[in-house]
Amino acid sequence: MxxxxxxxxxxxxxxxxxxxxxxxxxxxxxxxxxxxxxxxxxxxxxxxxxxxxxxxxxxxxxxxxxxxxxxxxxxxxxxxxxxxxxxxxxxxxxxxxxxxxxxxxxxxxxxxxxxxxxxxxxxxxxxxxxxxxxxxxxxxxxxxxxxxxxxxxxxxxxxxxxxxxxxxxxxxxxxxxxxxxxxxxxxxxxxxxxxxxxxxxxxxAGPTATVRRTKELLLASAGASLDEQLDAETAAITASADSPDGIEGVDAFVEKRRPSFGR
The missing domain is CATH 3.90.226.10 (2-enoyl-CoA Hydratase; Chain A, domain 1)
Structure with a gap:
């Protein structure tokens, strides 16, 4: 190099x-x-x-x-x-x-x-x-x-x-x-x-907070056990459900419309 x-x-x-x-x-x-x-x-x-x-x-x-x-x-x-x-x-x-x-x-x-x-x-x-x-x-x-x-x-x-x-x-x-x-x-x-x-x-332009949480899980997975990763996924998806992206995503799905994710 x-x-x-x-x-x-x-x-x-x-x-x-x-x-x-x-x-x-x-x-x-x-x-x-x-x-x-x-x-x-x-x-x-x-x-x-x-x-x-x-x-x-x-x-x-x-x-x-x-x-x-x-x-x-x-x-x-x-x-x-x-x-x-x-x-x-x-x-x-x-x-x-x-x-x-x-x-x-x-x-x-x-x-x-x-x-x-x-x-x-x-x-x-x-x-x-x-x-x-x-x-x-x-x-x-x-x-x-x-x-x-x-x-x-x-x-x-x-x-x-x-x-x-x-x-x-x-x-x-x-x-x-x-x-x-x-x-x-x-x-x-x-x-x-x-x-x-x-x-x-x-x-x-997508659900960037959700993508960041997913990337965080991926980065942590290399050094984590399955139990540790499952716990981390539980915490992340719980936070996602209460987040603006999660609320908008679920609402849009039920209302049969395209979600409007913000930053």
Whole structure:
């Protein structure tokens, strides 16, 4: 993993229609991971407020994110120090993304390699197309993975399959990535990003308090027993029943109308 340091021509992080949009690849960089997006994105995620109902990750025009700027590694006088600093910045963003209390959606055209593949693994919904390919890419540089790839990938595809993918630097096409759960939806290549944007806006316009409670349950489930999770679900659904979203949802169902959820 390396981070492109060229200043972007537009802000890499913005909020619109209740969606926090993070462009993870630096423009004009060949889809290199954008350091400004990692820094600004981490700050935005760490201070997320109730007005944000979804997070959208997008990349370059033809590739989601091809990983790091290898030339920057080559030019660094002290490569270990350089990589350590970059990993710290990247991992601050990954930590905040993985803990996000709202759905994380990604539009993944073309390559998601190295850091790009790591980011895909931390989304809730990843939309790809026939052009989409995922690859760890670290072994080709003689590097070990970062971005939580060795943590997230086994949880998605299983331990044995993750070992195969990471140790052999496997290239995964869209069909296989979808079958394994790395991509959750496949659409036409020309609508990957627009579909991800549409879905993020739809989530942000829905019962956001309910979605936040559901995301909280999902995040807690990894370290909870069944008994603990059942207790947490009881508390959450009880709170939901008395919430504005729950009241509106039930009333709308009985009255046979579309619910009008507010934030």
């Amino acid at each position: 390396s981070i492109e340091e060229t200043a972007p021509t537009e802000p890499p992080v913005a909020v619109q229609d209740g969606v926090l949009r993070v462009r993870v690849a630096a423009p004009g960089s060949g889809s290199v991971l954008d350091g400004h997006a990692m820094d600004d994105g981490a700050r935005a995620l760490e201070s997320l407020d109730a007005s944000v109902g979804a997070i959208l990750l997008v990349g370059g025009a033809t590739n989601f994110c091809g990983g790091g700027d290898v030339a920057a590694f080559h030019a660094a006088p002290e490569r270990g120090v350089f990589v350590h600093q970059l990993a710290d910045r990247f991992h601050r963003f990954v930590r905040a993304l993985a803990a996000a209390p709202v759905p994380v959606v990604a539009g993944v055209p073309g390559w998601a390699a190295g850091a790009g593949m790591s980011l895909v693994c931390h989304t809730d919904i990843a939309i790809g197309g026939r052009s989409t390919k995922l690859r760890p890419a670290y072994p080709a540089l003689g590097f070990t993975p970062d971005g939580g790839l060795t943590w997230a990938l086994p949880r998605i595809v299983g331990v044995r399959r993750a070992r195969d993918i990471l140790l052999t630097d496997a290239v995964l096409g869209s069909d296989e990535a979808n079958r394994l759960g790395l991509l959750t939806r496949l659409v036409g290549d020309d609508v990957i990003v627009s579909e991800a944007e549409r879905l993020a806006r739809t989530l942000a």
